[in-house]
Amino acid sequence: MNTYKSYTERAKQHPNACARSLFELMERKQSNLSVAVDVTTKKELIAIANAVGPFVCVLKTHIDIVEDFDMDLVQQLESLAKKHDFLIFEDRKFADIGNTVKHQYANGVYKIASWSHITNAHTVPGEGIIKGLAEVGLPLGRGLLLLAEMSSKGALTKGSYTTESVEMARRNKDFVFGFIAQHKMNQFDDEDFVVMSPGVGLDVKGDGLGQQYRTPREVIVESGGDIIIVGRGIYGNPDQVEAQAKRYRQAGWDAYLERLSIHQSA
Amino acid sequence: MNTYKSYTERAKQHPNACARSLFELMERKQSNLSVAVDVTTKKELIAIANAVGPFVCVLKTHIDIVEDFDMDLVQQLESLAKKHDFLIFEDRKFADIGNTVKHQYANGVYKIASWSHITNAHTVPGEGIIKGLAEVGLPLGRGLLLLAEMSSKGALTKGSYTTESVEMARRNKDFVFGFIAQHKMNQFDDEDFVVMSPGVGLDVKGDGLGQQYRTPREVIVESGGDIIIVGRGIYGNPDQVEAQAKRYRQAGWDAYLERLSIHQSA
Numbered sequence: 001m002n003t004y005k006s007y008t009e010r011a012k013q014h015p016n017a018c019a020r021s022l023f024e025l026m027e028r029k030q031s032n033l034s035v036a037v038d039v040t041t042k043k044e045l046i047a048i049a050n051a052v053g054p055f056v057c058v059l060k061t062h063i064d065i066v067e068d069f070d071m072d073l074v075q076q077l078e079s080l081a082k083k084h085d086f087l088i089f090e091d092r093k094f095a096d097i098g099n100t101v102k103h104q105y106a107n108g109v110y111k112i113a114s115w116s117h118i119t120n121a122h123t124v125p126g127e128g129i130i131k132g133l134a135e136v137g138l139p140l141g142r143g144l145l146l147l148a149e150m151s152s153k154g155a156l157t158k159g160s161y162t163t164e165s166v167e168m169a170r171r172n173k174d175f176v177f178g179f180i181a182q183h184k185m186n187q188f189d190d191e192d193f194v195v196m197s198p199g200v201g202l203d204v205k206g207d208g209l210g211q212q213y214r215t216p217r218e219v220i221v222e223s224g225g226d227i228i229i230v231g232r233g234i235y236g237n238p239d240q241v242e243a244q245a246k247r248y249r250q251a252g253w254d255a256y257l258e259r260l261s262i263h264q265s266a
Numbered sequence: 267m268n269t270y271k272s273y274t275e276r277a278k279q280h281p282n283a284c285a286r287s288l289f290e291l292m293e294r295k296q297s298n299l300s301v302a303v304d305v306t307t308k309k310e311l312i313a314i315a316n317a318v319g320p321f322v323c324v325l326k327t328h329i330d331i332v333e334d335f336d337m338d339l340v341q342q343l344e345s346l347a348k349k350h351d352f353l354i355f356e357d358r359k360f361a362d363i364g365n366t367v368k369h370q371y372a373n374g375v376y377k378i379a380s381w382s383h384i385t386n387a388h389t390v391p392g393e394g395i396i397k398g399l400a401e402v403g404l405p406l407g408r409g410l411l412l413l414a415e416m417s418s419k420g421a422l423t424k425g426s427y428t429t430e431s432v433e434m435a436r437r438n439k440d441f442v443f444g445f446i447a448q449h450k451m452n453q454f455d456d457e458d459f460v461v462m463s464p465g466v467g468l469d470v471k472g473d474g475l476g477q478q479y480r481t482p483r484e485v486i487v488e489s490g491g492d493i494i495i496v497g498r499g500i501y502g503n504p505d506q507v508e509a510q511a512k513r514y515r516q517a518g519w520d521a522y523l524e525r526l527s528i529h530q531s532a
Contacts, residue, residue, distance in 0.1 A: 067373055069375050103304070108306070109335050123422055126421040152395075161390075
């Protein structure tokens with residue numbers, strides 16, 4: 001089961017270029033931490049990206065909540081990604097038919113495909129959404145994550161919804177390299193989907209709008225996730241951003257080492 | 267069954283202000299036609315909105331595919347909505363947790379809540395998405411549609427997904443007044459959800475990226491939809507925009523009259 005191998009081993013054998021560079025940088029930086037930066041100004045976004053940059057493998061953005069977005073913001077994010085060695089993941093949650101998402105991904109004000117290494121999509125519209133995004137993203141070497149499970153209360157990502165999403169991923173491995181999910185998605189020896197898990201917190205249990213939290217250990221060791229996504233737990237207190245990023249990186253990495261040790265001795 | 271009553275009757279008794287004004291203007295303009303304007307320049311969007319304006323009840327936009335979006339575009343759309351008497355429906359397909367969609371709806375570059383009378387959301391994240399959007403939209407008198415069914419090939423909006431979406435709508439009738447769906451959603455005498463149905467075409471059957479088409483008669487008479495959404499069928503040929511808008515309005519209205527006559531005589 002690829003889930004239980006080291007990130008280095010998985011990097012060596014992964015067919016998807018985006019996944020390979022991700023696994024390599026995770027090992028290089030000893031980080032399976034992604035910070036979800038949900039702030040509404042360019043200044044805050046850049047400040048947080050710069051502060052957490054050294055500790056993350058992926059910086060997750062919601063570019064469409066930034067009031068003063070412009071292409072200079074994108075250029076600054078790209079510079080920080082190079083400087084600190086992380087990938088950018090615009091959490092757009094595409095959810096329309098193929099012909100529409102093509103334009104939303106490539107064009108418009110944000111031109112997401114031009115700067116975001118990773119993006120994601122809901123499978124609810126059917127497989128056409130993957131085909132539409134792949135037309136834009138594949139030639140640019142981008143990677144797509146599918147939403148197979150959500151951590152929010154009452155989410156409908158369950159049963160056949162999840163099963164069919166995994167089937168769609170299997171049929172589109174050239175572009176889809178993993179999932180936003182709460183558990184490992186690998187079932188066969190020849191597959192290696194990267195699982196990024198949101199809703200991770202060490203101090204809180206919910207936000208009053210349906211979000212629910214789990215610890216890094218629960219996600220990595222117990223559920224087989226690969227990357228923990230942490231939001232306000234890291235940047236909620238402006239004085240502690242760097243300290244919290246270090247703390248979560250350590251918690252995530254320790255959980256990964258524990259998982260490795262369990263499965264190496266097994 | 268409210269589905270089979272006249273739009274005027276439904277306007278009189280509907281608890282939701284957004285739905286009331288929609289039904290009233292549908293009867294006033296004798297139109298159950300919504301045009302989906304999927305173009306990538308401000309100039310095209312304004313030109314089409316102006317050409318189809320007299321014939322539609324709702325203008326559906328994908329504001330995030332417009333390359334040269336600015337607030338002047340919004341102001342022009344608002345002027346056209348007043349001049350031609352239609353509502354604006356930004357087809358954003360929100361699909362994130364409550365705390366994120368709040369910002370995506372109110373803030374960012376687009377400030378959708380400030381100008382779009384109607385928007386829509388996927389139910390896949392659970393009921394928190396409705397709560398988050400309602401915090402922003404209710405005080406502004408906006409209305410929300412849920413995606414209970416999609417017309418694209420292999421869509422996962424089926425079975426318990428649809429059932430649970432309808433339950434969410436029932437629990438949030440102050441804000442949710444209808445669905446994007448392929449069939450009527452009303453089951454009880456005291457409910458009156460407005461159903462807008464995409465994927466309507468008189469001449470074509472598919473677009474190669476998973477979209478499938480039905481006729482206005484199939485949607486309104488056979489399936490109990492209330493508003494037909496037509497896209498490239500109307501603006502695909504620049505010389506025929508007005509003629510096609512008239513043609514589809516007539517087809518939609520004839521279907522509505524046929525439905526009325528069937529159920530009045532029944």
